[in-house]
Amino acid sequence: MGRVAASESPDTPTAPAGETAAFQALLTEEGARLLAELRDHDPADELALATRLRRDHSPALVSAALGQARLRQRAAAKFGASDAARMYFTPDGVEQATRSTVAAYRARRLAERGVRRVADLCCGIGGDAIELARAGIEVLAVDRSPLTCAVLRANADALGLADRVRVRCADVTEVDVGGFDAVFADPARRGGRGRVFDPEAYSPPLSWALRAARRVPHAALKLAPGVPHEALPADAEAEWISVGGEVKEAVLWFGSGAGGAVRATLLPGGHSLVSEPLPAPPVGPVGRYLYEPDGAVIRAHLVAQVAQRLDGRLVDATIAYVTADALRPTPYARAYEVTDVLPFNLKRLRALLRERGVGTLTVKKRGSAVDPEDLRRRMRLAGPAVATVFLTRVQGAPTMLLAARVAA
Known part of the structure; x- marks a missing residue:
């Protein structure tokens, strides 16, 4: 694929009249000046600001610029303030785009495999295409x-990055990916009624993405983190990625003989835990420390690996809490020092919290039907102390664990 400037792509058909007119106006000198003026605007002053700007600019351009300025502010959390201030967005684009931290990590993995030309299918506003190009990869971005x-x-x-990103407006299912080193696909996971959980209800469906992935030497398919393990193909590595402790996505990797492996990756640190044959971890009483595995570890079914590293055990065979008698450092779980192990009894919990002057309570639960917000209201908290309560089961019995977060 030769380099074609993004603004000169010969493959993009003319957009329907009026669909992109408001956006294109933002790309003019007048639009650029207006966006620069709005860069640090306060949304609370938007009405007065719009009235003033309409004295010198058309109402349509002012409306488009204000909308774009709001989107840039929202996008800063995903793309960083510097990039977001220069980029352009749509409401769906901000919502659905890959966070730059994740896209950069994935682009590095592809580049390390020797990938130099990628077909980015269902590319959206370019969260992944941008990081692929920054990694030195030439990109055909299709939407x-x-x-x-x-x-x-x-x-x-x-x-x-225009010399590395070529844009094609087309149905991705009709794109010939022959000749590319890799395919990256991000099928839409939202429908008219909200999120779609069945991979075959993605648009396009997972079965199509799998066929496209197997036509090239390497591929990465982005999926919802809740994808069931039984839906994963045996010839792919499945990776769950979290950012700052929040699970963001799952990825299927094809090529390089990684079939069947499972991985949990924690960003921004870049820690990766890879599956290995292990027996089920032991179950036993609560020790001095309780470890809460990262969500990516839990989604990847790698809690046994964490328990082994901590010389720990599960508090219950069906609960993903690890307990141990010693504090050990790990990036894969948050550590808490347990102060109390109590049978489930809300009156007793309230009395204990009052006795200790707990005014700030974090409620965590696994294996309990109690609503955390309702519990906090019922505790009638007051005081300067801070605590965490875990509502769970310990060897089958409903249990409350009072604990304090520690650095591990």
Whole structure:
């Protein structure tokens, strides 16, 4: 694939009249000046600001610029303030785009495999295409929305990546991926009624993405983190990724003989835990410390690996809490020092919290039907102390664990 400037892609059909007119106006000198003026605007002053700006600019342009300024502010959490201030977004694009931390990590993995040309299918506004290009990879970015493609072109230009990103507005199922080193696919996981959980209800479905992945030497398919293990193909590595302790996505990796492996990766640190044959961890009484495995570890079914590293045991065979008698450092779980192990009894818990002057209570639960917000209200908290309560089961018995977070 030769390099084609993003703004000159010959493969992009003309968008329907009026669909991208408001957006294209933002790319003019007038639109750029207006966006620069709005860079640090306060949303609380938006009404007065809009009234003033309409004296010198058309109402349509002011409305488009204000909307774009709001999207840039929202996007800073995903893309960083510097990139977000230069990029362009759509509401769905901000919501669905890959966080730059995750996209950069994935791009590095592809580059380390020797990938130099990628077909980015269902590319959206370019969260992944941008990081692939920054990793030195040439990208064909494909999406069926003319507006989304226009936004991606503008983003590639704004970030100085137009020579590595070629945009095509097309149905991804009709794109020939032959000749590419890799495919990256991010099927839509939202429908008219919200999130879609069945992989075959993705748009396009997972079965299509799997066929595309097997036509090239390497592939990465982005999935919802709740994808069931039984839906995963045997010839792929399955990876769950969390950022700051929050699980963001699952990825299927093809190529390099990684079939059947399971991985949990924690960003921004880049720690990866890989599956290995292990017996089920032992179950036993609560020790001095309780470990709460990262969500990616739990989704990847790698709690046994964490228990082994901690010389720990489970508090219950069906609960993903690990307990141990010694404090050991691990990036894969949060550590708490247990102060009390009590049978489940809310009156007793309230009395204990009052006795200790606990005014701030974090409620965590696993294996309990209690609503955390309702419990906090019923505790009638007051005082300067801070505590965490775990509502769970210990060897089958409903149990409350009072604990304090410790650095591990």
